[in-house]
Amino acid sequence: MGLSPFHLQRTFQRSLGLSPKAYQDAARIDRFTALLKQGENVTTATYEAGFGSSSRVAERVSGALGMTPSAYRSGGKGVALRYATARTPVGLVLIAKTERGVVLVNLGDSDAELLALLKEAYPHAELSHDPKGLKRQIRALLQHLKGKPLSDSISMDVQGTAFQRKVWRALQEIPPGSTRTYREIACEIGQPTAARAVARACATNPLAVAIPCHRVVRGDGSLAGYRWGLERKTRLLALERERKEA
DSSP, X not given: OOOOHHHHHHHHHHHHSSOHHHHHHHHHHHHHXXXXXXXXXXXXXXXXXXXXXXXXXXXXXXXXXXXXXXXXXXXXXXXXXXXXXXXXXXXXXXXXXXXXXXXXEEEESOHHHHHHHHHHHSTTSEEEEOTTTTHHHHHHHHHHHTTOOOOTTOOBOOOOOHHHHHHHHHHTTSOTTOOEEHHHHHHHTTOTTOHHHHHHHHHTOSBTTTSOGGGEEOTTSOOOOOTTOHHHHHHHHHHHHHHHHO
16 A cells, blocks of 8 residues: 555554454454354354464454354353343333343343343343342442442443444443434544444444443434334433433
C-alpha cells in the first residue's frame, strides 16, 4: 500500500477502532464460530479459520465464547448452567450462569418462554433450576432496576467478538436515564461509520439490563428495535428517568 508499518497501524486504528492484529483475531474467531455452526469439527475449523494450532484456539477463542470450542460446537454440551427467574417491573427475568459468571439475562412473559429461550441458546447444556444459588444475582439485578449501581455479584461471562464486547462496554458507560444514538456509540468506540454494526451488536446483547442496550436510540430520537420488546424498552427508560428526577 506504500505506507510505513507505523502509519498503517495508526490509520487502521483510527478508522476501525482496532489494531490490525485485533481485527485479524476477531475475524478469525468469527470465521471459526461460523464453521462450528455449520457442523465442521474443531480441528478443521481451527485451520480453515487461520489459526496455527489448537493451543492458539484455546488461548484466543475460549475467552470469546465463554466455553471451550468443542462445547460451543455441541450447543453447550458438558457445560453446567444454573438458572433462576424472578418478577421485575418489566416482566419476568431469567438469569443463567456458569462457574465463570452470568451468560444470559432474558426478559419475558412466562417461565416457560424464558426456559425455551435458554434451551434454544444452549440446547445441550446441563441445566439446573437454582434460585437459591442465584439469589445474589437476582437481588443485584432487582436493586439495579430500582436505581442502584450494578453489584459485583453479577460477574459476566459473555460471548462475543472483539467488536461486540467493545460496543457492550460503551453501553455500560451510558448513565441511567440517558440515551445515546447508534452513531454516537460508533464514534465513542472510534468507528464513526459503524452505526449499523453497533445496532447489530445491540441486537445480539445477551444480558438484558446488565448491558443496557435499551439506552440506545435512533438518530431522530425514536426508540428503534429492542429484542425484548419496545414496550419494555419504553418502560425501562421511563423508570430510569423517574428515579433520576426523584
